[in-house]
Amino acid sequence: MAKRAGVSIATASRAFGEPDRLANGTLERVLQAASDLGYSTPQAATATRTFGVVVPDVANPVYATLLKAIQGQAWHGHHRIVLFDADEDLRREREQIQQARKLDGMLLCSPRLPDADVLELVGSTPCVIVNRQIDGAPCVLMDTEHGPSQAVEHLAALGHRHVAYASGPRGSWADARRFDTISRACENHGIRLTRLSHHAASIQGGRAAAAPAVASGATAVVAYNDLVALGLEAGMLELGRRCPADVSIVGIDDIDLAGAVTPGLTTVRMPIGRSGELAVDLLLQAISGVAIGEVATLGSQLIVRASTAAPAV
Numbered sequence: 241m242a243k244r245a246g247v248s249i250a251t252a253s254r255a256f257g258e259p260d261r262l263a264n265g266t267l268e269r270v271l272q273a274a275s276d277l278g279y280s281t282p283q284a285a286t287a288t289r290t291f292g293v294v295v296p297d298v299a300n301p302v303y304a305t306l307l308k309a310i311q312g313q314a315w316h317g318h319h320r321i322v323l324f325d326a327d328e329d330l331r332r333e334r335e336q337i338q339q340a341r342k343l344d345g346m347l348l349c350s351p352r353l354p355d356a357d358v359l360e361l362v363g364s365t366p367c368v369i370v371n372r373q374i375d376g377a378p379c380v381l382m383d384t385e386h387g388p389s390q391a392v393e394h395l396a397a398l399g400h401r402h403v404a405y406a407s408g409p410r411g412s413w414a415d416a417r418r419f420d421t422i423s424r425a426c427e428n429h430g431i432r433l434t435r436l437s438h439h440a441a442s443i444q445g446g447r448a449a450a451a452p453a454v455a456s457g458a459t460a461v462v463a464y465n466d467l468v469a470l471g472l473e474a475g476m477l478e479l480g481r482r483c484p485a486d487v488s489i490v491g492i493d494d495i496d497l498a499g500a501v502t503p504g505l506t507t508v509r510m511p512i513g514r515s516g517e518l519a520v521d522l523l524l525q526a527i528s529g530v531a532i533g534e535v536a537t538l539g540s541q542l543i544v545r546a547s548t549a550a551p552a553v
Contacts, residue, residue: 251266291322291366292340293324294324305516309517317524337361337362350370350413358377370515371414377534382515383537387542392422395462398551400488402456403434403462404461407435407436434456460488483503504547505545
């Protein structure tokens with residue numbers, strides 16, 4: 241529909257969730273395209289909707305940023321959200337999805353349950369998955385290819401030949417995809433890769449990974465996320481290793497703290513806020529009965545700061 245109307249996916253979605261934000265000509269083109277393709281028109285979509293948002297850990301700043309974007313986008317259309325914090329607990333996540341499906345729709349952010357379980361629990365309730373791909377469900381993904389590949393290329397250019405990857409939570413879709421990308425990139429650059437065991441996606445998880453990272457002998461570590469990266473730096477300092485003089489560290493996400501610490505954290509910037517906004521747009525479209533594509537992917541980019549340097553001789 242967006243292609244037929246000559247607009248972006250987000251603009252087409254706003255015709256169904258926030259028509260007052262579009263110019264009359266643009267709105268008319270989208271409505272005409274919807275009519276030509278047999279979709280329902282969005283008059284009913286302007287009604288206030290209530291939808292659930294399920295996140296693995298509300299204390300994680302990534303999900304705080306995501307929630308702020310979701311809330312802001314929902315507010316434009318005077319829609320309401322109900323927050324569910326799974327606290328990295330599969331049983332709780334299951335129960336919360338069951339509760340959320342009683343609402344007009346739901347956004348599932350990085351769900352940890354198996355694909356089949358998620359689809360069964362969601363049933364016929366309009367739903368958009370954020371930061372995980374599940375076949376048969378609309379998904380908004382943050383690219384796990386370009387940015388992580390750039391991170392390995394950056395480390396290779398600095399002269400690193402042994403890199404460790406500090407894994408995130410077991411069952412994390414993003415963790416598996418990030419490791420696969422980093423593994424391929426290391427192979428392409430002739431870099432030895434050591435995968436460290438799974439830890440919590442937190443500063444404490446990073447601290448727990450510090451000793452295994454040092455024991456691996458790697459001169460650089462790519463962490464599952466920025467919190468793990470910051471925990472790694474703190475844990476390694478306690479073990480007498482400084483960043484970046486003794487070991488380079490790369491995070492993923494680019495949370496606000498990444499640019500405020502010393503040394504500034506080299507990281508892969510993920511489009512966290514934009515993914516939340518787009519997910520709301522697509523969910524409102526789905527609630528209105530409009531067919532939407534299964535996967536929308538937003539790009540990632542390496543941000544180089546002071547936590548990476550050439551390996552010590």
